[in-house]
Amino acid sequence: MVKKYFPGANTGRGFQGRFRGIVPPWEAPHYTYILKGGPGVGKNTLMKKVSCLARANGLETEEFRCASDPESLDAVRIPQRGIVLLDGTAPHTLDPTVPGIEAEIVNLGHFLHREAFARRRGELMLLFEENRAHYRAAYACLEAAGALRRAAVEDAANSADLPMIRAFLREGFPLSAPGAQRTLFLCSPTPAGVIDFRETLGVENTVFLPGILGAVFLREAVLLARGTKAEVFLDFLTPDLPQYLYLPDSGTMLCAVDDAHSTLNEFLLSPLSDFIPPALHEADVLTAHAVEELRLCKRTHDAIEALYRPFVDYDRVDRETEALLEKLAL
Structure with a gap:
C-alpha cells in the first residue's frame, strides 16, 4: 500500500x-x-x-x-x-x-x-486571473467555515471538563519517546470533493473521538504530546487544530470525527451550546461551496496547461x- x-x-x-x-x-x-x-x-x-x-x-x-x-x-x-x-x-x-x-x-x-x-500572453493572463478569482472565492468560503468551526470548538471546550479529559488521555494513551512532531494534512477540500487519505496509512489501532468534543480531545492530546515523536495531521478548516494524531511507538491513531451522537458527554461540565449544531452545518455548506469553486479552478488550470503544452x-x-x-x- x-x-x-x-x-x-x-x-x-x-x-x-x-x-x-x-x-x-x-x-x-x-x-x-x-x-x-x-x-x-x-x-x-x-x-x-x-x-x-x-x-x-x-x-x-x-x-x-x-x-x-x-x-x-x-x-x-x-x-x-x-x-x-x-x-x-x-x-x-x-x-x-x-x-x-x-x-x-x-x-x-x-x-x-x-x-x-x-503572443498567447493576453489569453494566459485572463486565465490566470480567472483562476485566482475562483481561489479567492474558495478561500473566502473556507475562511468563514473555519471561523464557525473554531467558535464551535471553543464553545465545546468551555463546556468540557478539561482536567478529566487530560487524565483520560494520560492513562489511556502512552506517549511516544521524546522527539519532534511531524506535521502534515491527511484531509483537504479538492476539485474532486473533500478527500481523506487516513486509510492509506494502514493504522490498525484507531480510536475514534466523535462529535465536537472529539476536536477538544485531539487539541488536548496534541498539547500533551509536545516534545514527543508523533505525527500531527491538521484540520483543514482550522489548521491551528489537529484532526488526527498518530503515536508511532504504540501504533495508535486518535481521530476526531463528525458525529451528531457523541458518546463523550460524561466529559461535560455543562450542556453544549445550541450554537454548535447550526454552526457546524453552515461550515459544511460553505465547504461544499468551496469545493465547487475549486472545481472551477481546476478547469481553468487545465486550460492553462493546454496553452502551454504545444510550446x-x-x-x-x-x-x-x-x-x-x-x-x-x-
Whole structure:
C-alpha cells in the first residue's frame, strides 16, 4: 500500500503548506530533487514514474498529493533511498538552501517557439486571473467555515471538563519517546470533493473521538504530546487544530470525527451550546461551496496547461527525465 498525504491543503486560512513534514524529523536528512517548470511540462509524470519504479523494486513509497488536483503529486519520498522528488513551483516555491549538499534543482521548463508563445500572453493572463478569482472565492468560503468551526470548538471546550479529559488521555494513551512532531494534512477540500487519505496509512489501532468534543480531545492530546515523536495531521478548516494524531511507538491513531451522537458527554461540565449544531452545518455548506469553486479552478488550470503544452520542448524534458532516472538507479 502506498501511504498518501497532503503536504499542503486548502484551508480556512488560505493555502497552508507543511512541506517540512515530508521527511519525518526523527529520520536522517533526505536528498531532495526540486522540480521546476511551468504547467504541463511533466513534473507530475516524472514523480509518478519514480513512485511506480520504486514500488516495482519493492521499496516503500510515500506520495504527497496536490490539494488542487488529487490525481497529481506535489512530492514523492523513497525512505530506503533517502530521496525526495518535489514540485518546487508556486504556490509552494522552494529552492535548495545548500545546493548540491541537501538538494538540487531539476529544470524541466524548456520551451520551443517562445516568440509564438509570447503572443498567447493576453489569453494566459485572463486565465490566470480567472483562476485566482475562483481561489479567492474558495478561500473566502473556507475562511468563514473555519471561523464557525473554531467558535464551535471553543464553545465545546468551555463546556468540557478539561482536567478529566487530560487524565483520560494520560492513562489511556502512552506517549511516544521524546522527539519532534511531524506535521502534515491527511484531509483537504479538492476539485474532486473533500478527500481523506487516513486509510492509506494502514493504522490498525484507531480510536475514534466523535462529535465536537472529539476536536477538544485531539487539541488536548496534541498539547500533551509536545516534545514527543508523533505525527500531527491538521484540520483543514482550522489548521491551528489537529484532526488526527498518530503515536508511532504504540501504533495508535486518535481521530476526531463528525458525529451528531457523541458518546463523550460524561466529559461535560455543562450542556453544549445550541450554537454548535447550526454552526457546524453552515461550515459544511460553505465547504461544499468551496469545493465547487475549486472545481472551477481546476478547469481553468487545465486550460492553462493546454496553452502551454504545444510550446514545451518535450524531447529535452525527456532527456532530463531519463538522466535523473538513471541517477536514481530505480
